[in-house]
Amino acid sequence: KVVKGVRGVKRGLLTPTDDGKEWIIKTEGTNLQGVIQIEGVDETRSGSNHIHEIEKLFGIEAARKMIIVEADKVLEQQGLDVDLRHLLILSDLMCHSGSIQSIGRHGISGSKSSVFARAAFEVTVSQLLDAGLYGEEERLLGIPENVIVGQISPIGSGRVSAMFDLDANLKILEQKKK
Template sequence: LKKGEVRTEGNTVILTPEHDSLADLQKLLEKTRSLTLKGVVGIERVVIKKEKETNEYVLYSEGTNLPEVLRIPGVDVSRTSSNHIHEVAQTLGVEAARNAIIEEASKVLDEQGLDVDIRHIMLVADLMTVSGEIRQIGRHGISGEKESVLARAAFEVTVKHLIEAAVKGEEDNLRGITENVIVGQLIPVGTGAIDLLMGQYPTQQENKKEEA
């Protein structure tokens, strides 16, 4: 946009290229589409919605730029939120990202009419953020990092995990739940976590024989 003439007429901005070239005009058009004249970069539009529960008007944006929004004068920082988990982590920290995961997961489940105990959702959020960074639940994240070969193979790309484990000579000690279910053993939880040994004690009949 450095070459050419730029002028305004009311609410209209008129750009005139330096040369009468269709190619230059096309380039100028592409540049103007990505140009931010006013507002926050990354936010395409904003919709005002009245909440039924609180009777308050809330601004919902298409796109997000949490750091810049929080710098706008008049914005209530304590009541501003984003569903961009990584952006929340970079701006407010991993604890805020954990809370965002819990809130967003709860909303999705509520919209589907599913009643899931909040403690299960909190456990998933803790697992995703325990390392200080956000990790996904999937073969490229937590599920793909499990120590057990069978547990990794049970979650997608089964053949790949089994081949890699065979090439590396990995062993599975069957300490988790998934791998024990696969091989048909008791899971190491509850009564399955206890080993019972029967002692050899003499019976009453044997005692009477010894006394006689």
């Protein structure tokens, strides 16, 4: 069979698999929907690293999985060993709304209600100036905001306020001794 003329695919490169037993076609450009409709193409073994295309064809969960796979691949190529749980959190954050959101200033980080959280990510001066101009108030509810001002974040043990009455405890201990 001949594969040719797929809109969106500019160039194809025939490459052997890692074990050398099969050959695969890697392409510049993508049109997975067009490719899997070609007679002779095994759709179960065809793929794309274009997460928006994956989301459109197979849904948000498939796109989430592709984010994990691609991020892991890039980090591994750079020699970085990142715990899979970090990638799971990242992909969940990017997909929790039901569509893919970027992490940058036009996505998740830019849409935070916290001035300091937005400023911690990117364009710090601009974020702070805009917040001052529009009278935004910082409530210090998240981790980045509290790190910036040097106080304990209101999560985990930082969320609990407990008081210990030493005098009352000493009295109880004295009574138990008697």
